[in-house]
Every structure is written in structure tokens, then in C-alpha cells.
């Protein structure tokens with residue numbers, strides 16, 4: 001019996017290469033704790049899908065704003081009897097108004113020309129004197145916040161008749177988009193907290209089911225870092241699975257929804273592919289982050305209380 | 314080397330478990346700790362392992378003052394000790410081999426080191442042929458030998474056993490003590506808490522008797 005002569009040598013062999021073992025332990029935990037793991041994945045999945053849906057909605061709305069947009073250009077229509085020549089002097093007057101950054105004449109001929117190709121019969125029928133459209137001026141404003149006042153000033157000019165409310169639509173859409181932004185911030189916050197809570201509980205459950213092993217590990221001199229690793233692996237993996245599932249789920253959901261919407265209202269939806277990279281990255285970072293954080297919370301509490309001592313005696 | 318200087322322990326409940334204990338256990342000694350139930354024997358061991366901290370006095374182990382060491386140093390202190398429990402503390406979902414290997418994995422040993430060391434230690438406690446069995450398929454004496462193997466596998470400088478024979482029959486108890494004695498002969502310090510006077514009398518060693526938290530007797 002000469003086990004002591006090996007002492008120095010075997011000491012040197014201790015290092016962190018047990019990492020593979022610890023990672024395997026993490027996966028074992030997930031498997032042994034299937035129901036809780038599935039619940040965690042479900043909650044985190046729902047959280048990410050909702051977040052993603054809000055993001056996609058937001059992106060589409062701001063795209064729509066841009067389309068409607070050139071949003072600070074307002075078309076001011078002149079009265080029917082106002083000729084092109086008179087229009088030029090009206091344009092000068094408008095240019096003098098505060099907050100008007102620029103004007104562009106948009107003649108009735110230009111207006112009717114826009115029907116060409118799309119509505120050729122109308123275009124042909126309404127040439128020359130038959131053109132019922134008014135002359136107009138495209139006004140660019142410097143600051144949209146002063147939109148209402150500026151419009152009021154413009155409408156004071158006698159020759160003006162009406163104005164297109166593209167700016168109004170843009171304003172409404174912008175308001176909706178920021179409302180969505182605000183709401184999603186809170187939804188995301190609440191859901192993240194819930195996910196964090198569920199994941200940390202799942203991992204706490206694993207920890208309690210393995211308290212006996214942990215106490216043995218601690219009694220033979222395992223460091224807290226070492227005890228932590230399998231649980232962190234568990235949290236990260238739950239986060240990763242949730243992220244991957246929700247990326248696929250969101251893609252499916254988005255494509256189905258957009259097909260549905262586009263069959264009723266024609267509009268240019270942003271293709272999922274164009275944002276897939278960013279969304280995937282965000283989801284994976286968020287999922288793995290929440291999973292890891294949840295694990296760290298529960299381990300921190302456990303090791304501070306029960307796990308620091310060797311259980312029972 | 315374990316040194317106690319006027320160590321006392323009062324539990325939060327108000328129980329005075331130890332009252333001014335001073336002693337020194339040298340490397341390579343074989344020490345029995347005896348005393349009535351509630352005398353403070355387990356408390357003495359818990360202080361050595363730093364599972365509990367003393368309320369007064371100073372404990373020095375292998376030159377390290379336990380009141381001064383940082384929390385993250387505790388695991389390394391414990392690697393100096395092999396601990397044996399009365400109730401074996403084996404994990405039944407693992408076989409005998411894995412129960413012993415587990416202690417090496419827990420301190421980050423390489424797969425290579427584990428493969429070399431575990432069979433060697435199992436051979437040592439005479440259980441190489443039962444490596445693939447579950448602990449529940451073994452007798453009490455065999456289970457305690459597995460637990461002893463686990464305590465030894467990380468090459469500690471001392472073995473600390475709290476009533477290691479408390480749950481096994483006299484014949485097996487004798488075998489366990491013989492094993493502990495053999496380990497001691499190789500230079501490992503062995504500290505055994507026991508109730509069994511016959512065992513104490515059958516083996517040479519220092520006997521420290523604790524009574525109501527004080528040392529009543531300390532003799533060879």
C-alpha cells in the first residue's frame with residue numbers, strides 16, 4: 001500500500017479539464033427535469049415571440065411611414081381657376097412663410113400624367129381643357145412639429161383651396177409606431193422578468209434535487225465555480241433552445257400573417273429574410289443571457305444559504 | 314498538523330458545544346475522539362473542516378489560521394481532508410466506481426488521472442470486484458469502504474471520520490478500523506470519532522475524551 005508516493009504527481013493532474021464532465025452534467029439536469037425545462041422553454045419562447053412580433057410590427061409601420069412619408073412634403077391644391085402663371089406668384093408667397101423650407105410647382109399636367117400607364121383611359125380622356133385636376137404646390141416643411149401653424153398660414157392665401165393630409169397620416173403612423181415601441185418596452189420588460197423568474201426556479205428545483213451531490217462535492221473541496229458550471233450550462237441551453245424555436249416560430253407566424261394581410265390590403269411588407277440576421281442575433285443573445293442570468297440568481301442564493309455548508313452530518 | 318488554541322463554540326441557539334479547547338494533533342497521528350452524546354465531538358470535527366466557525370479562540374491547520382482564510386480558499390483546505398460519514402453518503406444512482414470518481418471530478422481531475430487512480434484505490438479497500446455495483450447492493454461494511462475510498466482518492470493529508478462504524482456490525486467495524494490503521498501507517502493523520510470502547514481498546518492511538526465541551530482526558 002503505497003498511495004502516498006503518488007501524491008505530488010496526481011496533484012498536478014488536477015485542473016479544469018473536467019469541463020466536459022460538467023457540461024454533460026448540465027444536460028443530464030435538463031433531461032432529469034423535463035417538465036420544468038419544457039415550461040421554462042415555453043415561457044421564454046412566448047416572451048421572445050411577442051417581442052419579435054412587436055419588433056416586426058414596428059419595423060413595418062416605420063417603413064409605411066417612409067412610404068407615405070416624404071412625410072414633410074405637403075401638397076397644397078390651388079383653386080381651379082388659378083392658372084399656372086398665378087401659381088408661381090402664390091409659390092413666392094408661400095416661400096416667405098416661416099418654416100417653409102422649399103416649394104415645388106406641381107402642375108395639373110404633371111398630376112394627370114401620373115395616371116398614365118395605370119389608368120390610360122382616364123389619361124386620354126382628360127387631356128388639355130378637359131383636365132379637371134387643379135394646379136398644386138408641393139411644400140416642404142423644416143419642422144413637422146409646426147405643421148398645424150404653417151398649414152394655417154398657407155391656407156390664409158386666397159388662391160389655396162385644400163391640402164393633402166399625407167403629413168397627417170405620417171404623423172398618425174409615427175404616433176402608432178412610438179406607442180407600439182412604448183408598449184413593447186413594458187411587455188418585454190414584464191415578460192423578461194417572468195422568464196427570469198421561471199428559469200431561476202427551474203434551476204433551483206434541479207439544485208434541490210441534487211443537493212445531496214452538491215453537499216458531497218463541497219465536502220471533497222469542489223469550488224463554487226465548479227458547482228455552478230452545470231447549472232449555468234442548463235440555463236444557457238434552455239435559453240438557446242428557446243431562441244432557436246422562437247426564431248423559427250416568428251418566421252412562420254410572420255409569413256402566414258403577412259400573406260393574410262396582403263391578400264386584403266395591398267402593402268409592401270418587409271420580407272422576414274431582410275431582418276432574420278438581426279432578429280436571430282438578438283434572440284440568441286437575449287435567450288442565452290436570460291438563461292444564464294436566471295441560473296446565476298438561483299445558484300447565488302443557494303450557495304449563500306444551504307450550499308455553503310455541508311448538509312447534515 | 315491541527316492546532317486549537319482556547320477554542321469555544323456557541324451555537325446561535327445558545328448551546329455551548331465547546332468551551333476553551335486547546336490541543337495539537339501532529340501529522341501522522343491516529344486519534345480517537347470519544348465522549349457522551351452531545352459532548353461536542355461532531356462540533357470539533359466541523360470546526361476542523363470549517364463547516365462551522367469558532368465563537369472564540371484560534372484554529373490553525375497545516376499552518377493556516379482558519380479565521381484568516383478567505384471563503385474561496387475553503388475548498389482547497391477541504392482537499393487536505395478526506396471525510397467519512399456515519400451514513401456513508403453515497404449516491405445510489407451511480408455505481409461504486411463513479412461514486413469514487415465523482416470526488417475526483419469534483420476537484421477537476423483529468424479523465425486520465427481518474428482512470429489511473431480510482432481502480433487503484435478500489436483495490437486498496439478490497440472492492441475492485443464490485444466496481445460496477447450500486448451502493449444499495451452492498452453490505453454496510455462495503456458501503457463504508459466505498460466511502461473511505463472516496464475520502465482517500467484525492468490524496469488528503471488527513472482522514473476525518475465521524476462514527477464510521479456507527480451503522481455497521483462489529484466484525485465489519487473491525488475491518489474498517491484495520492483499514493484506517495493501515496492508511497495511518499502510510500503517514501496520513503486519522504481522526505476517528507467513536508462510541509465503541511472495544512474498538513478504541515483494540516487499536517493503538519491517542520484518545521481524547523470530550524465531556525460537556527471540555528477535554529476530560531487526553532492519553533495514549
Ligand SMILES: Nc1ncnc2c1ncn2[C@@H]1O[C@H](COP(=O)(O)OP(=O)(O)OP(=O)(O)O)[C@@H](O)[C@H]1O
Pocket residue numbers: 324325326328329330348349350351352353354355356357
Ligand atoms: N447546528 C447546531 N445548532 C445548534 N445546536 C447544535 C448544533 N449542532 C450541535 N448542537 C448542539 O451542540 C451540542 C454538541 O453537539 P455535537 O453534535 O457536537 O455532539 P456529539 O458529541 O457529536 O454528539 P453525538 O455523539 O450524539 O453525535 C449538543 O448539545 C447539540 O445539541
Ligand SMILES: [Mg+2]
Pocket residue numbers: 354355356475
Ligand atoms: Mg456527533
